Amino acid sequence: MRVVSIVVAFMCAAADADVADLIFHGGDIVTVDDDRPSAEAVAVKDGRVVAVGDMADVTKWKGSQTRLVDLQGRALLPGFIDAHGHLTMTARQLGAANVASPPVGPARDIDELKAVLTSYMDSNPPKPGDWVVGVGYDDSLLTERRHPTRFDLDMVSTEHPIFLLHVSAHLGTCNSLALERFGVTDQTENPPGGVIRRVDGSNEPNGVLEEHALARLAYPKLPQASLQQRLALLQRAQELYFSFGTTTVQDGATRPADLDLLLAAAQAGKLKLDVIAYPLWTSAERMLGHQPPGHYVSHLKIGGVKMVLDGSPQGKTAWLTEPFYVPPDGQPAGYRGYPAMSDREAEQFASRFFEKGWQLLAHANGDAAGDQLIRAVEHALAEHPNQDHRTVMIHAQMVRDDQLERMRQLGITPSFFSAHTFYWGDWHRDSVMGTRRAYRMSPAKSAINRQMRFTIHNDAPIVPPDMLRLIWAAVNRRSRSGDIIGPLQRIDVIDAIKAVTIHAAYQYFEEDTKGSIEVGKLADLVVLSENPLDVDPMAIKDIQVEQTYARGAVVYSIKER
Secondary structure: OHHHHHHHHHHHHHHHOOOOOEEEEEEEEEOOOOOOOEEEEEEEEOOEEEEEEOHHHHHHHOOOOOEEEEOOOOEEEEOEEOOOOEHHHHHHHOOOEEOOOOOOOOOOOHHHHHHHHHHHHHHOOOOOOOOEEEEEEOOOOOOOOOOOOHHHHHOOOOOOOEEEEEOOOOEEEEOHHHHHHHOOOOOOOOOOOEEEEEOOOOOOEEEEEEEHHHHHHHHHHOOOOOHHHHHHHHHHHHHHHHHOOEEEEEEEEEOHHHHHHHHHHHHOOOOOOEEEEEEEOOOHHHHOOOOOEOOOEOOEEEOEEEEEOOOOOOOOOOOOOOOOOOOOOOOOOOOOOOOOOOHHHHHHHHHHHHHHOOEEEEEEOOHHHHHHHHHHHHHHHHHOOOOOOOOEEEEOOOOOHHHHHHHHHHOOEEEEOOOHHHHOHHHHHHHHOOHHHHOOOOOHHHHHHOOOOOEEOOOOOOOOOOHHHHHHHHHHOEOOOOOEOOHHHOOOHHHHHHHOOHHHHHHOOOOOOOOOOOOOOEOOEEEEOOOOOOOOHHHHHHOOEEEEEEOOEEEEEOOOO
């Protein structure tokens, strides 16, 4: 009898080896695999896809323990991949006052912004002298079309230092006490690559700090939450990403404290998203002593290095070859923004990272910054040839056709900030660039015409990490006012989907394990209420994410219908 039981148990174990944990069926399965664009069913075992195809073939993997997931007409796609964003910054901002304008926040003018801060302080009473921090203010959307100044914020409080981060994260503004804490006075000179804005006709700071003035003078002196508080905010941020169907996320421009947080979360088993960190170039070599680039450890991977070559177009600090359409306050006609570093510095850093074999991501919004990156990569390749370096031009908003052609030849991938066409399309057309340049910003169609891989991104927390709205923006390019910001640069839905799945996986050297529903790949999946390929393109942003799976496990689910 015992021998029979052992034989039966052995036979069951052998049978279980070919039994799936999950089988998806009954809906539209968009594989993003050009060899098999759709399928009737998908089987998953041990966190990976083991079968894709006809129902009859896939159900051969069905066993007594297999859970059948009936999609009920819904759509199954690969989990979305964040091609560029800032996970730790997104987490950090969840604990601050939301002073953004609609639809992200409530502040339509400076009085409403001040009211939000007052309400926030009433709900979260600060101790005497404690900081009050707000995020997301947007001068382009405020009725006054200007930045709040120290004088506006002094009306909220003179007893607490107040600091507000601009929606671009390239500028900030603060009250008089915050300026005092930062050590910024009328004697403080502009740091290289940064500007302290002044009261008209004087050297007195007006509270607004740009670029390296923000990074060097303000950031080091802002308060830091406790590790437990930051871990809790990081968990909230992960849940936010999962709710948008994202299973792999970037932490771009990772600072030492950010990496400490991610390492602590990974070591404690608190990372559920796959997180790819790109430390800032200024501290990368020191930070990469913790963990070498290229391999996940408990869902955390160091991808390479992030450089920043210019600023923000909507903040009018990007570096352009042609002047801004309307210069910002205090700047003359002909103002073209400014670089974050010299050509020589860019070339030296790029060569150093190419020598080490580290992937390079470079923030370049303006076309002058794009020229600088192209020159730096040409220089680095001449010294350290690498045919598969996969350098990424982050944002590439103003990239020209001649630059795209050179990028194609050099193997530089553009990652377009396509969400800008909705959030700031009108502002770019009317104030930043004028119609001609605004209509070809984030030129994804031009990249397709050159048979280039490209990705698209939200740059969260600059805009919310809503991947379906991002796809909608790239396909429709419709602004807040309803204008089509460059009809000739609209792309097909499948191309936008590829830009947040298989092309994003390629950007991260992960195309063999992610980005499409194929046998052997990770079962990172998203269930949508409708198939984006079948709905009216204008309705894509209204599709719901109903479930998100990471490694075959449910990490997000709305209530059952």
